[in-house]
Amino acid sequence: MKEKIVLFIKRHPKKLLALLLVSIAYYYCLPKQLFDDPTATVIESKDGKLLAAKIADDGQWRFPETDSVPDKFASCIVQFEDAYFYEHPGFNPVSIVKSLIENIKAGKVVRGGSTLTQQVIRLSRKGQRRTYFEKLIELVLATRLELRASKEGILRLYASHAPFGGNVVGIDVAAWRYFGVQPHQLSWAESATLAVLPNAPALIYPGKNQTQLLNKRNTLLRKLYTEHIIDSLTYQLSILEALPQKPFPLPQKASHLLQRIDKTQKGKRIQTTIDFNLQSQVNQIVEQHYQLLRQNEVHNAAVMVMDIASRKVLAYVGNTPTDNAHQKDVDIIDAPRSTGSVLKPLLYTAMLDAGELLPNTLVADIPTTIAGYQPENFDKSYHGAVPAKKALARSLNIPSVRLLREYGLERFREELNMFNIKNLDKSADYYGLTLILGGAESSLWDLTKTYANLASTLNHFNESSSEYYSNEIQEPVIINHDSIVFEHRLQQKNLYGAGSIYLAFEAMKEVNRPEGEEAWEFYDSSEQIAWKTGTSFGNRDAWAIGVTQKYAVGVWVGNADGEGRPALTGVGSAAPILFDVFDRLPDVGWFDAPYDDLTKIKVCSKSGYLASDICTEVSLYTSPNGQRFKVCPFHKLIHLDKNEQFRVNSSCLSIEDIVNKSWFVLPPLMAYYYKDINSAYRELPPFKEGCITEVMPSMEFIIPKGNSTMVVTKDFDGTRNELVFKLAHSKPATMVFWYLDDDFIGSTKDFHELSILPKEGNHVLTVIDEFGNELQRRIKIETTS
Structure with missing residues (x-):
C-alpha cells in the first residue's frame, strides 16, 4: 500500500501540490473573525436582566453577539428561512436548482435559495453585489463555516447580525425595540414576527405594511402548526396577537453606571453586580425625592448601595431624572465634592483607638479661635461641654475642630491615606483644621467605600478568631465575575481596631441632627443603622451615609454646578433618601460587640474621664488603649x-x-x-x-474671640450700633473693671456685659477684677459703609 502511495506521489506531484494549495486556501479562506462591526455597550444585572445600553459608534443598535438563541425564535427562523438547516453541509442543492429555474424564467433574481449559513456569510460580506459569482463565493465560505462552527454557533451568528428594520440589528435588540422584553420572553407570535423581518426588514415601519407583515407572520405560524411545533390552541391564540406599532425605548435603569463601564469596556456585554429589583426601587425613590427637591431648586442627587461582605455594588443611581440644563448626564457618584462632616466618625474612631478619647468624655464646645480660624456649629450655639459621642451624633463642629487639633492634623491626614480616597490628595497644611468640616473633597464612591471597609473590618474580626485581614481596604466591585478574596489573617489591625469601630457605630446610631431640628426624630428608623450626615459650606452638598451589618448606603444631594441652596442640608435633604433606601433592604440586625478588642473600665459619670477617688463612677467598654486615658480633672x-x-x-x-x-x-x-x-x-x-x-478666681472672654475683627454696623438712619463685650467669671458677683487702650470704660458685676462704640482701628481690651486678675484681648474695629 505504501509503495502505491509513493508511486502516485511520484507520478502526480503537480496535482498533489495543487490539491495541497487548494486545501490550504480553502482552510484559510474564511476570516478568523467574520464580523468586526462596532457594537453597543450593554450592561446587565447580576441575574442577566438588561439595565442599559449605549448605541454603537456607527449609529446602529447592535448588541455584542448573543450567547444563546431562544428556542422559539430558533424554530421560527429555521422554518421560515432554512427548513433543512440541521441536515445540509452549508448549502442546499435542491433549493439552489429551484432558485436557478425560477430566476431564469423570470429573467431576474426572484429567489436566492440561500441557507442560513450562506446568509451569515452574505451578512459578513456586506456591500457585495448579488451575482452568481458572489453566490459561488458564499457557497464555498458557507461550507467552510460549517466545518468550523456548530449549527448552534451559526444560528447565533445569524441571530446576532441579521437586520430587523431601521437601525436594529440582532435578535437581542429587536426583542426590546419591538416588544419591550428580553428575547427568551418572546411569545410564538412575537418570535414569528421577528423571524420574517430579516427577509424583508422594511415591513416593520410603524403604521406601514401591516397587512403584508401580518400575512407573513401568520403563514409562518401556520407552518409551525402543520409541522407540529406548536399545538392548535397556541396557533389560534398566536394569530390573534397584535403587531408592534411603535418602537419601545431600551431600558436605562443604570445609565450612569453604563457611562462608567463604557470607559473601559466599550462595545462589550457586561454582567454587573446590580440587583435589578433594588436598582428599580432606588430609581423610584430618587425620582420621588427629586420632585420635592426641585421645588427648592435642587436638581441633582445620587445613591450607591453596597454589599459589605463582597463589596459588590447592588444599586448605582448617578443622578436624578432632571434635564440637560441641570446636567442630568453627570455621574455624581464619581464626582469630587466637599465632604462636609462625613469624616468626623473617622476622627472619633482614631482617637478612641489611640486611647486619647473615651465615648463619654466631655469635650469643650465654646467660642474658639485657632490661628485666626473660628469654627461655628450648624445652629451657631454653644453647649459649653458635651460628651464626645453626643458631639459626634449631633455633628457639632467646634468639638470636632478642637479634637482634630488635639489629635494632630498631620497625623490624621496620614491615616486617611489608608482608605485610598483618591480626591483627598493635598497636604495637611493645605486643608488645615477645615479638613474635618468639609475642607477636603471626596466622592460618594470613595466615602461609601470607606464606611463599608470599617463595617467589614468589624464583621471579619467577629467572624474569625479575633483577627484582621491584611487586604481589608478594598474598592467596590461592579463586574459580577470579579470577586475579592480576603487572605492573610493578622493579629495586628490595619489601622483602627474592631472595638473602636464598634464604639463609633454605637455613637452613630443616635439621631445625628443639628440641635434645634427636633422634628427629625420622626424620620428615625426602627432598624439600627450607623449613619452620618454632612452639609458643606454654603449648603452646596448634602450627604448621608449609613451602614448595617450587611449593607452600606451613600447619598449625595445638591446641584451639579455647585450652586448652594438655603434649605439644603444632610439632615433634611439626603437623610430621608437614605432611610427610604434602607427600608427596601432586609433588616439584618446590629453588629456583634467585639469583646476581644474591648476593655471594661470605670469612668466618672459626669465627665466621662477615668474615675478618680472622688468621682461617682460607672462602668463602660472602650478600646484597650482607653485604660491609659486621663483621670477626671x-x-x-x-x-x-x-x-x-x-x-x-x-x-x-x-x-x-x-x-x-x-x-x-x-x-x-x-x-x-x-x-x-x-x-x-x-x-x-x-x-x-x-x-x-x-x-484666686478666673475669668475668660466670651466676646470678643481671640484676635478677632469686629464690625460696627449702621441703622437705616445712619446711626452706628454699639458693640457688646461679654466675660465669664468663676465668681460672677465679683466687680470687674473694663479698659480700652488704657482708658477706663466701665465696670460690671453679676452680669459681665458692656456695650461701647469704639473707633475704627486696632485696640487692646483689658479687664481687671477686684482681686487683681487681669485679662487682655487685641481686637480690630471696622465700620460698614
Whole structure:
C-alpha cells in the first residue's frame, strides 16, 4: 500500500501540490473573525436582566453577539428561512436548482435559495453585489463555516447580525425595540414576527405594511402548526396577537453606571453586580425625592448601595431624572465634592483607638479661635461641654475642630491615606483644621467605600478568631465575575481596631441632627443603622451615609454646578433618601460587640474621664488603649459648712464642723454655656465671710474671640450700633473693671456685659477684677459703609 502511495506521489506531484494549495486556501479562506462591526455597550444585572445600553459608534443598535438563541425564535427562523438547516453541509442543492429555474424564467433574481449559513456569510460580506459569482463565493465560505462552527454557533451568528428594520440589528435588540422584553420572553407570535423581518426588514415601519407583515407572520405560524411545533390552541391564540406599532425605548435603569463601564469596556456585554429589583426601587425613590427637591431648586442627587461582605455594588443611581440644563448626564457618584462632616466618625474612631478619647468624655464646645480660624456649629450655639459621642451624633463642629487639633492634623491626614480616597490628595497644611468640616473633597464612591471597609473590618474580626485581614481596604466591585478574596489573617489591625469601630457605630446610631431640628426624630428608623450626615459650606452638598451589618448606603444631594441652596442640608435633604433606601433592604440586625478588642473600665459619670477617688463612677467598654486615658480633672474636693451653703477652711470654722464634698467644676467659659443647658449644674458656693483664701478666681472672654475683627454696623438712619463685650467669671458677683487702650470704660458685676462704640482701628481690651486678675484681648474695629 505504501509503495502505491509513493508511486502516485511520484507520478502526480503537480496535482498533489495543487490539491495541497487548494486545501490550504480553502482552510484559510474564511476570516478568523467574520464580523468586526462596532457594537453597543450593554450592561446587565447580576441575574442577566438588561439595565442599559449605549448605541454603537456607527449609529446602529447592535448588541455584542448573543450567547444563546431562544428556542422559539430558533424554530421560527429555521422554518421560515432554512427548513433543512440541521441536515445540509452549508448549502442546499435542491433549493439552489429551484432558485436557478425560477430566476431564469423570470429573467431576474426572484429567489436566492440561500441557507442560513450562506446568509451569515452574505451578512459578513456586506456591500457585495448579488451575482452568481458572489453566490459561488458564499457557497464555498458557507461550507467552510460549517466545518468550523456548530449549527448552534451559526444560528447565533445569524441571530446576532441579521437586520430587523431601521437601525436594529440582532435578535437581542429587536426583542426590546419591538416588544419591550428580553428575547427568551418572546411569545410564538412575537418570535414569528421577528423571524420574517430579516427577509424583508422594511415591513416593520410603524403604521406601514401591516397587512403584508401580518400575512407573513401568520403563514409562518401556520407552518409551525402543520409541522407540529406548536399545538392548535397556541396557533389560534398566536394569530390573534397584535403587531408592534411603535418602537419601545431600551431600558436605562443604570445609565450612569453604563457611562462608567463604557470607559473601559466599550462595545462589550457586561454582567454587573446590580440587583435589578433594588436598582428599580432606588430609581423610584430618587425620582420621588427629586420632585420635592426641585421645588427648592435642587436638581441633582445620587445613591450607591453596597454589599459589605463582597463589596459588590447592588444599586448605582448617578443622578436624578432632571434635564440637560441641570446636567442630568453627570455621574455624581464619581464626582469630587466637599465632604462636609462625613469624616468626623473617622476622627472619633482614631482617637478612641489611640486611647486619647473615651465615648463619654466631655469635650469643650465654646467660642474658639485657632490661628485666626473660628469654627461655628450648624445652629451657631454653644453647649459649653458635651460628651464626645453626643458631639459626634449631633455633628457639632467646634468639638470636632478642637479634637482634630488635639489629635494632630498631620497625623490624621496620614491615616486617611489608608482608605485610598483618591480626591483627598493635598497636604495637611493645605486643608488645615477645615479638613474635618468639609475642607477636603471626596466622592460618594470613595466615602461609601470607606464606611463599608470599617463595617467589614468589624464583621471579619467577629467572624474569625479575633483577627484582621491584611487586604481589608478594598474598592467596590461592579463586574459580577470579579470577586475579592480576603487572605492573610493578622493579629495586628490595619489601622483602627474592631472595638473602636464598634464604639463609633454605637455613637452613630443616635439621631445625628443639628440641635434645634427636633422634628427629625420622626424620620428615625426602627432598624439600627450607623449613619452620618454632612452639609458643606454654603449648603452646596448634602450627604448621608449609613451602614448595617450587611449593607452600606451613600447619598449625595445638591446641584451639579455647585450652586448652594438655603434649605439644603444632610439632615433634611439626603437623610430621608437614605432611610427610604434602607427600608427596601432586609433588616439584618446590629453588629456583634467585639469583646476581644474591648476593655471594661470605670469612668466618672459626669465627665466621662477615668474615675478618680472622688468621682461617682460607672462602668463602660472602650478600646484597650482607653485604660491609659486621663483621670477626671473636673471633680474637686471642697470644704463646706454643715449646711453646705458656703465654702470654708480652718481659718473660719473648726475642723470638726467642716464637711468635705466632691464638686463638679468646669472652667469658667465652659461653665457659662454648660449651665444654660444643664440645669443641674451647680457653681461653687461662695466662701463664708471671714474665711481667708488664696484661691484666686478666673475669668475668660466670651466676646470678643481671640484676635478677632469686629464690625460696627449702621441703622437705616445712619446711626452706628454699639458693640457688646461679654466675660465669664468663676465668681460672677465679683466687680470687674473694663479698659480700652488704657482708658477706663466701665465696670460690671453679676452680669459681665458692656456695650461701647469704639473707633475704627486696632485696640487692646483689658479687664481687671477686684482681686487683681487681669485679662487682655487685641481686637480690630471696622465700620460698614
